[in-house]
Amino acid sequence: MPESVSNITAQMPRAKLAGLLLFFLGPAVAIYTLFSIYPLVATMALSTYTSDPSGARSFVGLANFKTLLGDALWSKPFWNALGNNLIFFAVHMCVQNPVGIALAGLLSLPGLRLRGFYRTVMFLPTMLSVVIVGFSWNLILSPLWGVAAGALKAVGLGSLFAPWLGLESSALVTLSLISVWQFVGIPMMLIYAALLNIPDELIDAARVDGLGQFRIFFHIKLPLVLPTISLVSVLTFVANFNAFDLIYSVKGALAGPNFATDILGTFFYRTFFGNQLQLGNPTMGSAVATVMFFIILLGLCLYLFFVQRRIRRYAF
């Protein structure tokens, strides 16, 4: 049987094909290469240089990485940021995905009324800017305004309230939860779409077999949307290790209190641009970006080798 790719190119003169490819692919490849791939490579190259106060650059090999990982002045904040980033990611995995799955499961229940309304409303926060979301929550959780405190008091839990965003012990988790609140729409929608793709007949067959809604969900639907869940996890991982906007807009570049909310994105920004405490350092910034690149690459490889391979996709 004919393949999915057109075989029209077989009869085409070479020059004509080359012209077509240049016309169709040229703009995209040029812009992408120039403004995405080249900067990535150039940044990595820059990470092997250092610059003196006059601005002259000299090659130093891997010295920047040695400094970053070996010099306590650099390595302490780096490991702190990496650790915080892992916590940030863990909160997303443990809260965002289960909540997203649960909401998707409820939304896809047969015969649910107001489905469209719920979908629209629940996805709304995802559409907003992280900056706006962060700042709004900042106000809501502020003891000055007292909305959160008042809400807790109303349900008799007033004593639980604390200025979570301001405390070193809770600021990071609180920020993670704000991020979860905003982005839960993505796993919800993708998993919801996957659930809709499961043929009705399969669910009907399970019902005829005597399974209830809960069992149908856990034994039939969930295994079938596992590939989507793993995809969502990868997207979450990349987004989390690239996060910056939320922390920056709520806590500023210094990611306070006392760097308790510092993650790799803010650390990179401080290193690159500088702040009240230090001068900006593009070459060290490049080194941080390069390390972040390898962390993301490592995560993707772990996913490809250990998760992707074990996941079975079923055709309907």
Added chain:
Amino acid sequence: MTTEQRARSLGVHVVLIAYSLLAVGPILLVVMNSFKMRNAIFGSPLAPPDAATFSLIGYEKVFRSSHILTYYSNSLIVTLVSMALVLLFGAMAAWALTEYRFRGSTALALFLSIGIMVPIRLGSVAILNMMRSAGLNDTLTALILVYVAQGLPMSIFILSEFIQQIPKDLRDAARCDGVPETRIFFEVVAPLLRPAIATVAVFTIVPIWNDLWFPLILTSSDSTHTVTLGVQQFLGQYITDWNSVLAALSMAILPVVIIYVILSRQLIAGLTSGAVK
């Protein structure tokens, strides 16, 4: 319906309504209080504005002390131009990659997909250097170029899925009809990609509108700030002026919410179309 089914359905709705409140509550709260006087904001934060508490003072201050309209027009220009280019160049590249067989097409597709997983932000240092040396620093053009580069890989991926769903016979019929290849793309394929716009928008356009990082790095003057950056800086400056802060937040929120509500059907259809697997 049996009593048990009724109870279960009620339970489902209770959960969904509770979560819906959690999702829109904070947004409503901010928007609502932005229309109130300062003492009403603190006195009864949960009450909607009424005749006695209604006030636009926050909005007046935002208009007076920031270039919010410039920010809007900047965001609009950057987002619309980026969107047009991401869609056009993305669709053209997706077409060539799915339709023509040529040496190195798989390698090229892989090369283009790097950008889906590796954030372009990591190249910021070099991007800033490039823009400086090209004299594009602090221009909207710099933002547009970066956003197009950022959006292309995902849009190529999504649009390829859509193009593959267009029946092959259609392109073959056009070829038998004597339609030139470029016309096949622009007059037969492209019009059929309209449903894909919503999906591309969710995954590439919305992040452009909302981005803080690149405006922060690439723009330095008020005349090139986008809404997200402008409001962020305004908030930092007027942090103690609650009226202004709430008004600024609302002004960033409301246009997005209005457009979202108008287009939500298409956006969600695009999201759930199964094109992203």
Added chain:
Amino acid sequence: MANLRIEHLHKRYGATAVLNDVNLKIEDGEFVVLVGPSGCGKSTLLRMIAGLDGASGGDIHIADKLVNTLAPADRGIAMVFQSYALYPHMNVRKNMTFGLKFTGVPPAERERRVTEAARMLRLDELLGRYPRDLSGGQRQRVAIGRAIVREPAVFLFDEPLSNLDAALRVSTRVEIANLHRMLKSTIVYVTHDQVEAMTLADRIVVMNKGCIEQVGRPLDLYYAPANLFVAGFIGSPAMNFFEAKVAGVEGACARVDGPGFRSFDLPATSLKMGDTLTVGVRPEHLARREDGSFTVEGVVELVERLGESSFAYVRRADDRLFVAEVRGRQTPTPGERVALAAANRDVHVFDSSGLRVSSPTNT
């Protein structure tokens, strides 16, 4: 109008050969149907004639012109696709004229051709409609109309009726036959449906596994299949096959014998004692009669009644089943023992390589 010549055509996808040394000559104005099971290469052959798939070797001539390297649009062909392939965002008129714009047909001429084709296909009322507002049959006619306005030398049809329901399929079939009568154009038509092939074709090309098994007029294929494949493929229900052996050779006659039927003589010179043969008889040629040279016995196991006739599934002594079509009201009953015979000319004998030997003579 043009003839079509295909010489030594090969097509490979990687290691798999899809077409293997295909040779075919189609005369000007001829209606040729390519038929065969799915995967036999008939659609690939059609797409290669159209220029949509490239050849791995061999030549295609249209109107005595070598077209191997020509783009589809320059070959003087028009194609009607199984899915109709109507442009969903253009109305019927635009669908029909879209291609003409690019081939230098002036607007007035385009208009004339569309009007003409619309009249011929009864599409006048539908010219402003979009494909989504048309029924399956109407879409089919638009697809044919789009082909007609190109005024091609050769029409190519790729299973054009398979998306229509049974009733519409019959009426459209008649329309296509009429169209061919009016246009007198060369048509190459691909189908897997042998009824379409038999009813429409001037000549049928039976294909299997990338090779042409037989080319011939419909009734020739039916009454004198060249080999086992064609014998089994043409006719419904399929021809019954019986294993047999040459039990003896006397002069120019070979005696054919096998389990479950009476032995008979075959005028065959090349057969040798002990050769394995296959005897084929169509179900509609088996009847309760005495004059046949081929008689087979068994017990009726199941009867399918169709009204005008019935299919009897009969089990032979060696436990094999065969089918007989019984006409008239006197249907056999299950459990009944029957002896069924076929006339000499309706008995087909194939040798061990599957090629037709001959039909038997009277004993």
